[in-house]
Amino acid sequence: MTVRVERDGQVTTVILDRPAVRNAVDGPTAAALAGAFRSFDADDGAHVAVLWGAGGTFCAGADLKALGGPDGNRAAPDGDGPMGPTRLRLAKPVIAAIAGHAVAGGLELALWCDLRVVEEDAVLGVFCRRWGVPLIDGGTVRLPRVVGLGRALDMILTGRPVAAPEALAREIAALPQPCLRSDRASTLEGGWLGEGEAMANEFRHGMTVLAAPGMADGVDRFRGGAGRGGAPA
Numbered sequence: 001m002t003v004r005v006e007r008d009g010q011v012t013t014v015i016l017d018r019p020a021v022r023n024a025v026d027g028p029t030a031a032a033l034a035g036a037f038r039s040f041d042a043d044d045g046a047h048v049a050v051l052w053g054a055g056g057t058f059c060a061g062a063d064l065k066a067l068g069g070p071d072g073n074r075a076a077p078d079g080d081g082p083m084g085p086t087r088l089r090l091a092k093p094v095i096a097a098i099a100g101h102a103v104a105g106g107l108e109l110a111l112w113c114d115l116r117v118v119e120e121d122a123v124l125g126v127f128c129r130r131w132g133v134p135l136i137d138g139g140t141v142r143l144p145r146v147v148g149l150g151r152a153l154d155m156i157l158t159g160r161p162v163a164a165p166e167a168l169a170r171e172i173a174a175l176p177q178p179c180l181r182s183d184r185a186s187t188l189e190g191g192w193l194g195e196g197e198a199m200a201n202e203f204r205h206g207m208t209v210l211a212a213p214g215m216a217d218g219v220d221r222f223r224g225g226a227g228r229g230g231a232p233a
Contacts, residue, residue, distance in 0.1 A: 003032035004054075005039070010047040012040045019055030024063035025083050025105060026071045033084030033109075041090045051113060052097035059106025061128060064222050073105075075210065077203050081137045086112045087199065104128035108135065111142035126183075129159025131218030132176030136206030140186040141198040149191060156183050176218055182209045 004015040014036045016023040025033070040049045053059050062082060066072045073082040081087045083105045096102070096113035101123045110116050110124070118124070126135065135156070144152040157172050157180060172180070186205040190198035209215060 001032075002026075002029040003036055005036050007046065010045065012043070012046045012049045014040070014049055014051045016051070016053040016059055017055075018063075019053075019057070021063060021065075022057040022060035022101065023053040023055070023106070024060045024065075025073065025109075026063040026066040027073050028071055029063075030073055030080065030082065030084035034080045034088065037085040037088060037090060037094070041088075041092060047092060049092065049094045050097050051094060051109065053100070053106075057100035058096070058098045058102040058122070059109055060101055061104025061106045062133075064131065064133065064219050067219055075136065075207065077200060083109050083112075083137045085109075086137045098122045098124070101125075101127075104133070104135075105137055108137040108139045108142070111138060111146055124155075125160045126156050127159060129156070129175055129180060129183075131222045132179040132209070132215060133218060134179045134206035134209045135183050135186070136203050136210075138199060138202070140183050140202045140205075141190045141195060144187055144191055149187070152187060153184070156180075156187055176214070178212055178214070179209045179218075182206065 002016070002018050004017050006013040006015065014033065016025070016029070018024060018029060037049065040046050062073050074080065075082055086108060093114040096110040096116045098110055098116055099119045099122055102110045103123065103125045104127050107124055107126065126139065128135065140156065143155065159175055182205040186202040189201055193201060
């Protein structure tokens, strides 16, 4: 069971429980997350939900090792999002309790929540930038609205939350460019669109990158172990 739900009075806690893969979300886990939040929203006795990850990590994003297989995340313009609940508009608040890493799709899950409570050791970032994998689940739409356009572009273009100013240009130039430019365009365009239209625009940009011939290169590097432990990817 990769998603557990606990209830304490009026508070529902939804727990991502795949610690062996740092709570990365595959297709079945995304479906379980969406189901858990639908049940929370329909429960008259539940007033607030908390989303957190077991084992000291909030969520490392989509499970790229499942990409292309039967357990891969769904990628369709309608229905549930690739990470599960990210297209739902609930009637009740959800709080992200973030410890460890909340990166890539994990950051998108945190941005979907109404509030984020972050431990001092937490790391947030668009780490999918390293693999040429685009944000397609609200990242380019919600991040600018939460932290402002300037900070959002810093995170989206660099692929990490903190970078030395003198190294930024070279680091940006070394990253997979089609994905970087697609996410940049979606971020800039999304600020002038309504949320639904912005989400659809982000998805169109991202699917173009995912369908490109070079897309598999970054995923293969990830599967081969590049970038682990914060090393350059």
